[in-house]
Amino acid sequence: MRRDGRPAAPQAWSQAPTPTYRPGPPRQQPVRPRQQPAPTRVPQPQQRDWAPTQQPQRFTDGAAVPPRGTAPSRGPQGTAPSRGPQGTAPSRGPQGTAPPPAPPRRRPPAPPQPAPRRPLGARRILRRIGALLAVLVVLTGVGLFYLDGKLSRVDALVKYDGRVADTPGTNWLLVGSDSRVGLTPEQEQELATGGDVGAERTDTVLLVHIPPGGGSTTMVSLPRDSYVDVPGYGRDKLNASFALGGPQLLVQTVEGATGVHIDHYAEIGFGGFASIVDAVDGVDVCVPYPIDDPLAGLTLEAGCQELNGAQALGFVRTRATPLADLDRMNNQRLFLSALLSKATSPWTFLNPFRLWSLASGAAASLEVDDGDHLWDLARLAWAMRGETVTTTVPVGGFEDVDGVGNVLLWDRERAVPFFDAIAEGEPIPAELVAPAP
Template sequence: MPPNQPPRRNPPPNYPPPSYPPPRAQPPRPQPPYRGTPADPGPEGTQVIRRDGRSAQPPQAWSQPAAGGRPAGPPPQQTHAYRPAAGSAYAPTQTPQRHPGESGQPGRPGTPVPPPPRRDQPAPPVPPQRPPNPARARRRPPHWGRRIGLVLLALVLLVGGSVLYLDRGLNRIDALAGYPGRIADTPGTNWLLVGSDSRAGLTPEQEQKLATGGESPELGGSRTDTIMVVHIPESGAATMVSLPRDSYVPIPGYGRDKLNASFSLGGPQLLVQTVEEATGLRMDHYAEIGFGGFAGIVDAIGGVNLCVPYPIDDPLAGINLQAGCQDLTGAQALGFVRTRATPMADLDRMNNQRLFMAALLKKATGLTTLLNPLRLWPMVTETAGSFQVDEGDHLWNLAGLAWAMRGDLVTTTVPVGGFEDVDGSGNVLLWDRARASQFFEALANDRPVPPELLTSGP
């Protein structure tokens, strides 16, 4: 060992080799008086401190404190292990590093940790960032559910507003006014449908086109060309019954006469009362349509395809139809349901009316009409402007009637007993009272009409 060199102690394993010549040893620094702590009082006497600052000897108990709260006697002296002086080659400046297990990186203990960058080394250049392109910005997916909901809401509001507007345009009359002794309510829903020969609102040119020929010659007032009762049960198929207008029935306050005379004598109210007392059915709804409205509805839906059972040539009704299926215009349809130029006259006329009603409802409730605004809107507006209904009826009641009659519909007429000439009334039609009583009793109890009571025909 060279002279004048302090004895060499073993440096820590990671220290670099010392440089020569070593610096001169510094005198030890004075240590502050040791006071100890309750957690680490230290042993009596000296205490060796390791380089990590912890005691190399286990702590021992305190000596009994003297008066004043301090330990008796002088504090123990501390001597430290070898600690090179500042600036020495044995104590280079180091940067504390984390253990590989604490570096936040996966690895086992002992895995080398990359050294931190030097302070004098410049940071790597940051590549320039391209400005964001708004056109390439990620677009949010469209909310199709919300859009469809808004469209449906707009359609509901539009349709609802249109229906309410058209409903206010219906012609309402007090047809179902109560009268003393009116029969009680019967199950199911009963409609009284009336087709009158009213020419109200028609111009002379329209009357000529429709072959209506002016006012009715009989009794000088409006008459009924068509009288039907539609019974809609709680379940099952609806039943449409034709009541011949020449039926010889009692008219309240006027005696027995033809059924259509009640309409001319007392209007819709007397007609409703006469039908209720003759059938035993309480009417829940009333609808009436004239010549012009009937033809207008047919033209609004683009005509009706009808299979005519036999050739019909009737100049008074303004028609000349061949047998077979064909499209009828409004004027032709009106002549078809009014004509009597057939072998059975009024009986054929009632069959033709039921046949046409079935074809009209099939066309009006079909997809070709409901999905075509050019047909649906004219049909609804024409219906609202052509029908006369009771004060309690609405446009949606008419729609419910058409929907109930669109499927399986039982069409028949009241059981007929024969014809007779009566003074003051002319030739009248008589009902078969026994069979007619059973017929209407079944409807009054919301039961299907027995098949033997149904009249064959279209």
């Protein structure tokens, strides 16, 4: 516009004044509020909140008919049909409707897992232990009957006129013979038996008394050279009765000399004795003095040591000691106590291999009376495993007898009350018991 108020003539674009750029204040960026994460929407299964309605009625007055597939009629007051949960579209009617939603996919079932093993309770453990013990008892019983049939038997306890009546307690006569039956020449050489020496004789005669009602078992050595009356043969050595009439005459001679009724009889030979010792893997014995006996094949140092079968046999047979036969009887009682202690120990009973070897070895090596069984031997071993009184018959001295040789005499004044106490089932008086070696 000009100064006079009239409008100015239009100017060309090129003549327009160029606007001058004036920087303004710096523009601040708006601070955008920190957006919170949108809540997780859990899809919900669709539910129908209305049943499909009938088809809208067609007009018959020429009006246009609503095409098929159009939206269903609105509800009352012109409102739109209600939607499903979470704003989903409503399900359509049967004609021209959309397919129903697919069912939710299910995870495949997990493979079955083994049920966790519950810890055994005390009652279940006791039941299992009881069942195991029952099986062991049955097997032991079967084994005992089987091995009992393997025992060799002899009619040792025969009836005869004037036999000693039954006495209190249980009395065993244990005999160790010098029999070589069943031994090969190599075994005889290994055991140093000396070969065949004619009629069998007894190297060991032991009287074992188990008192009635409990108490200490008594083991008495009867020296084989004891000068006694042999029924039908006069006076002779004790072991001569075995050579003349076998076990029957030996039992009769012992009963007549002691006045004690014998209830059980057991005999073992050289080979059987060694096999029983080997069956328990040797026996520990404390030897009181060094022994060197070439005839018995024995060389031992003084002190405690383990003896195998051959060494044990030489130990109970040797007479190469200061007191000869007296030391021999002491060694026999000492070794038998050690053998029975190991045979009845828990280490033997809990080891089925050792127990079976011991039982089978005893069954094959022992000869018993017709009325004796393997369980009788087990009761004997159990009675001797505890405190046992070991002694010998009171000795009166030695004498040379024509036709008989050197014999051992009993001290009759002390021997009579000694055996009377055993016959009555009472303890032997302490003053009559021989001191331990």
